[in-house]
Amino acid sequence: MKIAFIGLGNMGNPMAKNLLAAGHQVNVFDLNTEASGALASEGAFVASSLEAVVNEVDWVITMLPAGKHVREVYLGDHDGGVGLLKMVAPNTRFIDSSTIDPDSARLVASEADKQGFSFVDAPVSGGVAGAQAGTLTFIVGGTDEGFNQAKSVLSAMGKNIFHAGKAGDGQMAKICNNLLLGIIMSGTCEALSLGIDNGLDPQVLSDIMLQSSGRNWALELYNPCPGVMPNVPAANQYQPGFMAKLMLKDLGLGLEAATSSESPIPMGTLARNLYAFHLANGYSEKDFSSLFAFYRQRDDA
Numbered sequence: 001m002k003i004a005f006i007g008l009g010n011m012g013n014p015m016a017k018n019l020l021a022a023g024h025q026v027n028v029f030d031l032n033t034e035a036s037g038a039l040a041s042e043g044a045f046v047a048s049s050l051e052a053v054v055n056e057v058d059w060v061i062t063m064l065p066a067g068k069h070v071r072e073v074y075l076g077d078h079d080g081g082v083g084l085l086k087m088v089a090p091n092t093r094f095i096d097s098s099t100i101d102p103d104s105a106r107l108v109a110s111e112a113d114k115q116g117f118s119f120v121d122a123p124v125s126g127g128v129a130g131a132q133a134g135t136l137t138f139i140v141g142g143t144d145e146g147f148n149q150a151k152s153v154l155s156a157m158g159k160n161i162f163h164a165g166k167a168g169d170g171q172m173a174k175i176c177n178n179l180l181l182g183i184i185m186s187g188t189c190e191a192l193s194l195g196i197d198n199g200l201d202p203q204v205l206s207d208i209m210l211q212s213s214g215r216n217w218a219l220e221l222y223n224p225c226p227g228v229m230p231n232v233p234a235a236n237q238y239q240p241g242f243m244a245k246l247m248l249k250d251l252g253l254g255l256e257a258a259t260s261s262e263s264p265i266p267m268g269t270l271a272r273n274l275y276a277f278h279l280a281n282g283y284s285e286k287d288f289s290s291l292f293a294f295y296r297q298r299d300d301a
């Protein structure tokens with residue numbers, strides 16, 4: 001397959017590498033030319049514009065920060081910039097793996113459909129480690145046909161590929177997952193910090209909770225306390241990973257969804273507020289597990 005990959009950040013870079021490793025021909029484009037240029041040595045064609053990246057491709061995959069970027073890239077901007085849907089050849093298929101609001105995903109899907117293109121939302125879970133290992137979970141929203149076609153491409157980058165439902169449902173399921181992740185990370189930071197304040201060794205406490213009822217994904221794979229686990233952002237000055245500002249965005253998406261469905265989400269709202277304070281302390285571009293530092297502010301005093 002010939003694939004255009006747009007957005008080569010923390011996730012897009014390893015995902016595109018796995019497509020190349022699977023034998024696909026990959027064109028890449030990012031507004032940040034350093035990010036796209038890093039793929040040249042891996043065998044990708046580094047394009048200098050949206051028009052060039054989608055030239056004669058079978059598939060387009062986008063991995064962008066938020067809904068506004070996805071809307072602009074697919075539909076164009078208010079300054080007359082043209083979007084992807086007006087640039088590609090007939091039969092081109094689209095996959096958006098960014099985490100965005102379901103309304104934007106539905107809007108792009110419906111515009112694509114009007115122009116005869118297949119589009120699925122396919123946000124991911126598994127983080128940078130999952131992207132590097134090719135073990136991501138894809139959570140797809142779209143038609144049965146769109147899902148079945150997309151699976152052939154997604155399988156080069158992921159292990160579990162779920163069909164959540166119609167257009168936008170992939171995003172909604174991902175938002176529920178990240179609401180839970182934000183709560184779990186906050187709770188894990190809180191429990192570890194309480195233990196430290198009361199004389200416990202965080203390594204020993206982590207081992208105990210891992211074999212007890214507090215066991216969770218953060219303790220298993222992403223311990224937020226420096227010195228407990230190697231090869232996680234906490235072991236590397238909280239270099240991302242998954243930036244705290246993206247977690248705040250996702251918790252905000254949860255809040256928007258809850259407002260529209262009148263659902264109570266007190267825990268998610270609290271986690272969102274914790275992240276908002278944490279960003280205000282200068283942690284926006286640090287990994288989201290750096291929330292641990294929010295609990296340990298007295299260590300800096």
Ligand code: NAD
Pocket residue numbers: 006007008009010011012029030031032035063064065066069072073097098099100124125126127128241242243246
């Ligand atoms: P990132 O900020 O590292 O990468 C995004 C890239 O998109 C950047 O390189 C940026 O320059 C590029 N970009 C922005 N606007 C563009 C445009 N108009 N045209 C071309 N390129 C453009 O973010 P990331 O961590 O790779 O995350 C991407 C998406 O995946 C986000 O929606 C995030 O919430 C989601 N996500 C991230 C993780 C993670 O662990 N990092 C995990 C799951 C999902």
